[in-house]
Each structure stands twice: as structure tokens, then as C-alpha cells.
Amino acid sequence: MVHVTPPDAGRRSERSRRAIFDAAxxxxxxxxxxxxxxxxxxxxxxxxxxxxxRWWPSKAAVLLDAFTADAEAADxxxxxxxxxxxxxxxxxxxxxxxxxFNTPEFQAPYRALAVAAANDAKVAAEFTGRLLEPGIKVYxxxxxxxxxxxxxxxxxxxxxxxxxxxxxxTQRWLMRxxxxxxxxxxxxxxxxxxxxxxxRP
Amino acid sequence: MVHVTPPDAGRRSERSRRAIFDAAxxxxxxxxxxxxxxxxxxxxxxxxxxxxxRWWPSKAAVLLDAFTADAEAADxxxxxxxxxxxxxxxxxxxxxxxxxFNTPEFQAPYRALAVAAANDAKVAAEFTGRLLEPGIKVYxxxxxxxxxxxxxxxxxxxxxxxxxxxxxxTQRWLMRxxxxxxxxxxxxxxxxxxxxxxxRP
Numbered sequence: 001m002v003h004v005t006p007p008d009a010g011r012r013s014e015r016s017r018r019a020i021f022d023a024a025x026x027x028x029x030x031x032x033x034x035x036x037x038x039x040x041x042x043x044x045x046x047x048x049x050x051x052x053x054r055w056w057p058s059k060a061a062v063l064l065d066a067f068t069a070d071a072e073a074a075d076x077x078x079x080x081x082x083x084x085x086x087x088x089x090x091x092x093x094x095x096x097x098x099x100x101f102n103t104p105e106f107q108a109p110y111r112a113l114a115v116a117a118a119n120d121a122k123v124a125a126e127f128t129g130r131l132l133e134p135g136i137k138v139y140x141x142x143x144x145x146x147x148x149x150x151x152x153x154x155x156x157x158x159x160x161x162x163x164x165x166x167x168x169x170t171q172r173w174l175m176r177x178x179x180x181x182x183x184x185x186x187x188x189x190x191x192x193x194x195x196x197x198x199x200r201p
Numbered sequence: 202m203v204h205v206t207p208p209d210a211g212r213r214s215e216r217s218r219r220a221i222f223d224a225a226x227x228x229x230x231x232x233x234x235x236x237x238x239x240x241x242x243x244x245x246x247x248x249x250x251x252x253x254x255r256w257w258p259s260k261a262a263v264l265l266d267a268f269t270a271d272a273e274a275a276d277x278x279x280x281x282x283x284x285x286x287x288x289x290x291x292x293x294x295x296x297x298x299x300x301x302f303n304t305p306e307f308q309a310p311y312r313a314l315a316v317a318a319a320n321d322a323k324v325a326a327e328f329t330g331r332l333l334e335p336g337i338k339v340y341x342x343x344x345x346x347x348x349x350x351x352x353x354x355x356x357x358x359x360x361x362x363x364x365x366x367x368x369x370x371t372q373r374w375l376m377r378x379x380x381x382x383x384x385x386x387x388x389x390x391x392x393x394x395x396x397x398x399x400x401r402p
Contacts, residue, residue: 033320111319117376119234119316124377132376143397153399160369160388161397163378168361168368174375175318175333176325177364187361195396196344196362198354 019045020052021066028063029108033115038062060116060123067109068130080142086151087189089142090165094185101173101180114174136162164192220246221253222267229264230309234316239263261317261324268310269331281343287352288390290343291366295386302374302381315375337363365393 023044028036036059042049056062081089100106117127139162146152152161168188172178224245229237237260243250257263282290301307318328340363347353353362369389373379 114376115316115320118312118319121377128376128378132378136378147399150399152397153395156392156397157388160385160392163369163373164365164389164392164397167370167372168364171368171371172364175315175329176322177329177333177337184361187358188365191357191361191365191396192393193396193398194354195392195394195398196353196357196365197394197396198348198351 016045016047016051017055020047020055020062021069024059024062024066025070025105025109028112029105032108033059033063033112036063036112060113060120061126063109063113063116064123064126064130067113071131078138080138082142082145084149086142086146087193090189091186094165094169094189095182097169098180098182098185107173111174114170136166139165161192165189217246217248217252218256221248221256221263222270225260225263225267226271226306226310229313230306233309234260234264234313237264237313261314261321262327264310264314264317265324265327265331268314272332279339281339283343283346285350287343287347288394291390292387295366295370295390296383298370299381299383299386308374312375337367340366362393366390 020041023041024036027040027044031040038049038052038059041059041062042052045052052062056065080093083089101110113123113127113131117124117132136159140158143152143156143158143161147154147156147158152158165188169180169185172184173180178184221242224242225237228241228245232241239250239253239260242260242263243253246253253263257266281294284290302311314324314328314332318325318333337360341359344353344357344359344362348355348357348359353359366389370381370386373385374381379385
């Protein structure tokens with residue numbers, strides 16, 4: 001038997017999907033992750049909660065898909081700029097990332113996802129696989145190109161080098177130990193590239 | 202009217218406090234932070250839940266006090282070793298810290314607190330002020346001594362330098378992006394001290 005989809009069903013479900021994503025992203029910013037419920041998302045999106053349960057097993061899954069769809073739409077996983085000046089390129093991108101993390105609409109759902117991931121190994125696997133690692137990979141790729149160009153020392157593990165840049169940034173934001181300012185990201189990049197030792201290169 | 206405390210009351214309340222802390226730390230490892238309740242802690246500790254509510258406003262507060270009491274008992278906030286070899290001292294301490302973070306009894310309550318802090322700015326202020334910042338300060342102090350000894354370049358911001366070491370470590374553990382191995386912490390220390398650039402100092 002051939003399954004015939006009515007002509008409008010695809011468009012209608014895409015509309016519902018988008019409404020559910022918008023509802024999840026805005027609600028988590030308003031009520032926080034703890035108080036976010038499938039019922040609440042359904043109500044805001046104007047769909048039945050069974051529609052959500054048919055597609056997603058949990059609120060974390062809805063939020064992750066919503067956030068990933070947004071990130072993909074914004075081309076977040078593109079390559080880092082490569083002007084030949086690694087320090088300048090890293091500062092440029094980290095300043096833009098600081099602006100983004102300082103924006104409430106971005107930071108509320110991303111924090112909710114990070115918290116859910118830190119709390120639960122299964123959510124963590126999804127979160128790191130679909131959002132965190134692709135974000136780290138663009139740094140790894142840029143650092144590898146810098147290594148090939150001779151700007152970075154040959155023996156450096158570029159994956160751990162990426163952690164050196166992103167770990168302090170994320171930690172400061174997640175634990176609220178300081179502000180994500182341009183001065184902070186500039187200092188971070190310079191320290192990571194030059195190292196702490198005296199004398200400097 | 203003079204309030205007379207019965208001779209055993211102080212000792213009894215210290216015993217209850219200790220029982221409540223032990224119950225909170227073991228329960229959070231068994232059921233996770235989400236399912237940890239004041240009722241559950243009271244039941245395990247053999248006290249009435251009003252006893253807990255009289256002393257603490259929330260489960261986060263109980264857990265933070267329990268964890269801080271343990272850390273203070275273990276002298277966690279002592280100074281880092283100073284053998285005159287900064288790299289060796291940092292690797293020594295970070296290897297011990299990796300062992301600790303790889304221990305389930307330590308990591309379950311600490312993760313629960315970190316998650317609660319990431320989720321809630323008020324818990325974050327308590328968590329960073331009482332646990333995180335004192336832990337960072339011992340690194341800042343050691344780095345400042347290395348700077349005075351001429352091992353670290355004069356212009357380096359030692360607070361951000363401490364973030365460079367602890368941020369990637371914490372991030373890897375919290376988001377489960379990799380194992381906390383001795384090889385990882387050794388590489389981390391070498392990269393932070395030497396920097397990424399070619400040529401090296």
C-alpha cells in the first residue's frame with residue numbers, strides 16, 4: 001500500500017514544528033528550564049501536546065532541535081575567518097561570540113541546554129555531539145591551518161589548544177565568574193598564543 | 202528571661218547537622234540532584250524535615266554547606282606546593298584533582314552544585330564565593346609567586362592565567378567532552394605555560 005501524504009500536510013507540519021521551536025525558545029527564556037513543560041510549549045505553540053510527544057521524547061530534545069535549527073539557519077558552523085593573522089581572527093570571532101552570549105534571547109536556551117547536559121549524560125551526548133563539538137571543530141580546523149602555515153608550533157595538540165580558548169570563555173559565562181568583555185577575550189587569545197612563561201618568544 | 206540550653210543540645214545538634222550532611226551527600230549521588238528532596242534527606246538522616254527547614258532554605262543550601270564542611274575538613278583551600286618548578290607543581294596538583302573528579306562520591310555532589318549554580322544566579326553567587334573562587338585563588342597565589350620569581354612574564358594577568366588552567370579542565374569534566382587523564386592535564390599545563398606559537402621561547 002502506498003502512503004499518500006495530503007498535499008498540505010508537509011507544509012502544515014513544518015509550520016507546527018517552527019511554532020513549537022519558537023515557543024520552546026521563548027518560554028525557556030521567560031520561565032527557566034526547570035519550569036519549562038511540554039504542556040507549556042504546546043499551549044504557546046497552539047498545538048496539542050500529543051503532537052509534541054509524537055516527535056520528541058522530552059523537553060530537552062525539543063530545545064536541542066530548536067536551538068540546532070536556529071544555529072543552522074544562522075550558519076553558525078561555518079569556518080572561522082582566515083586572514084593569515086591567527087590572533088586577529090580569533091579575537092574577531094570571540095568578540096562576536098561574547099556579544100551573542102551577552103544576548104538574553106541566545107543565552108537563556110543555550111544555558112538551559114548546557115545545564116541539562118551537565119546534569120545528564122544522555123543529554124550531554126546529544127548536546128556535545130550536535131552543538132558543542134561542531135562549534136569546537138571550527139576552532140580546531142583554523143588552528144590546524146595555522147599549524148600548517150607555521151604560525152603554531154608543530155607538536156601542539158590542536159584539540160586541546162581549542163579547549164584552552166573555549167574552556168575559560170565557557171566557564172566564565174556558565175559559572176558567572178566574570179563578564180565576557182572584549183578585553184577578556186583579547187587577553188585570553190594573547191595568553192593562549194604567547195604562553196605565560198618569561199621570557200616570551 | 203534567660204534562655205537555658207540543656208547541656209546536650211549543642212552536641213545533639215552537631216550530630217544532626219553531620220547526619221544531614223552525610224545524608225545529602227550520599228543521596229545526591231544515588232538519586233541525582235533533580236530527585237533530591239528535603240524530605241528524602243530528613244528520612245535518611247533520621248531527623249524531622251522541620252529541623253532541616255529551620256537551618257537551611259533549600260536543598261542547594263544544605264548541599265553547599267555539606268560540601269564546604271567536607272572541603273574544609275580536608276583542608277582543600279590550602280596553598281599549592283611551591284618547589285620552584287611551576288610546571289611540576291601544577292601537574293602534581295591537577296593530577297590529584299583529576300583523581301578526585303574521577304571519584305563518584307566526590308563528583309556527584311560537586312556536579313549537582315555546579316549544575317544548580319549554572320542554572321540559578323543566586324546559587325551561583327554562593328557556589329562561586331564559597332567553593333569555586335577559593336579554589337581558583339590558590340592557583341592565582343601560586344602564579345603570582347611564580348611571577349615574582351621571574352618564571353612568569355611580568356605583564357600576565359594571573360587571574361585570567363588561572364582560568365586558562367582551570368577552565369579547560371572543568372569544561373571537559375562538566376560537559377563530558379573527554380576523560381580527565383594525567384596525559385590531558387600534563388599537556389594542558391605545558392600548553393598554557395609555553396603557548397601555541399611557533400617558534401617557542
